[in-house]
């Protein structure tokens with residue numbers, strides 16, 4: 039076996055062998071133990087020459103040249119900051135990769151973006167990968183891509199002795215397939231196999247059946263929904279193990295779109311193409327003009343400034359396209375970077391955090407019940423046409439402050455009410471009459487803070 043195949047094998051298959059879910063019969067870990075992870079890294083980039091110096095006079099570029107000279111500067115001063123101070127957004131958030139070391143950061147290049155989805159609802163179609171495939175061994179059908187898997191934990195009722203057949207909600211293992219299994223049978227006792235395609239060293243595709251589960255399978259919903267009976271506690275363990283294996287599901291967000299083939303999969307970082315890099319899409323809330331699912335990053339931290347965005351964009355644009363490993367000590371090429379012409383366009387504000395695009399919607403959903411119409415609480419109407427203009431007038435509870443002071447969240451009385459600052463009169467907002475308190479989500483607060491910081495503008 040070639041080295042690369044061996045590593046993939048050791049990583050993916052040997053934990054399975056240990057779990058004894060039926061794969062030992064196919065492959066065995068030749069070392070009989072654990073092999074330390076070593077990613078198959080490409081050779082370092084050949085380019086040792088420094089890029090031409092920037093000769094223009096845009097203040098953002100000049101600041102970036104000064105503060106974020108190299109990839110390492112970018113990592114140390116920008117990327118790591120987005121991971122603090124809240125105990126590490128980058129590694130607490132299951133759906134966000136660990137970016138704390140430069141090597142981890144570089145590891146996001148060309149890597150699929152649904153690394154560790156915390157919630158399936160937060161997965162973007164553009165991050166879905168080709169799913170593993172499933173096959174019931176003694177039925178005559180081809181392997182079918184797995185859409186998603188759901189395990190309703192526990193021991194299934196014994197359907198053999200009962201009147202009822204299992205349903206799509208029964209306790210047990212549910213596998214939803216992309217296409218139906220063609221068969222007349224409604225149940226079969228057999229090995230269900232999980233199969234993945236790997237590319238070996240020579241670029242040849244190899245199919246590995248990496249796990250299997252022997253049980254009674256019920257074929258529901260015309261063959262698209264496969265139910266695996268979990269007969270006893272021993273099988274509960276087997277299925278729990280199977281769930282930790284990391285079966286790749288082609289429709290992870292369960293919306294019927296198989297992203298890898300239908301929405302062109304994106305990487306966390308696409309060399310040469312910041313606009314299509316998911317990591318950047320999550321900061322802007324959009325990618326190639328379509329909204330990105332999930333809350334914006336960095337969550338609850340100060341959003342990136344124009345200069346920081348410029349450094350990130352120029353770094354990504356300048357990454358080697360031949361797959362070689364970039365040199366983090368190499369100066370970022372601002373002179374040739376297409377974003378150096380108009381870095382102002384990278385203002386995160388331009389990406390949807392406007393009154394009309396976002397803030398008004400948050401207020402409508404959370405405030406307008408009390409702050410709408412003529413009888414609005416504290417005379418504050420956040421719903422009507424004139425609501426925006428009202429924001430720049432003095433607060434009733436503190437006439438020394440405007441409700442919103444563009445550029446200055448801490449001088450904006452409305453913001454202080456949202457964060458429950460010590461200076462406020464009355465209760466923090468949004469007031470919830472049932473619990474007596476209330477708070478917007480961190481993501482909503484982050485957007486409102488971004489909006490105020492960037493000038494509280496009205497439209498896109």
Ligand code: HEC
Pocket residue numbers: 400401404405406407408409415416418432433434435436441451452455463464465466467468469470471478
């Ligand atoms: C359940 C009703 C209710 C909801 C919902 C509510 N508020 Fe209020 N709000 C009040 C009341 C009552 C007051 C006056 C008493 C107080 O401040 O505790 C008030 C006062 C305020 C004030 C002070 C106004 C001034 O001029 O001094 C601001 C600002 C405010 N709310 C903003 C909001 C925002 C923003 C939201 C939504 C995120 C919200 N409120 C949701 C009832 C509500």
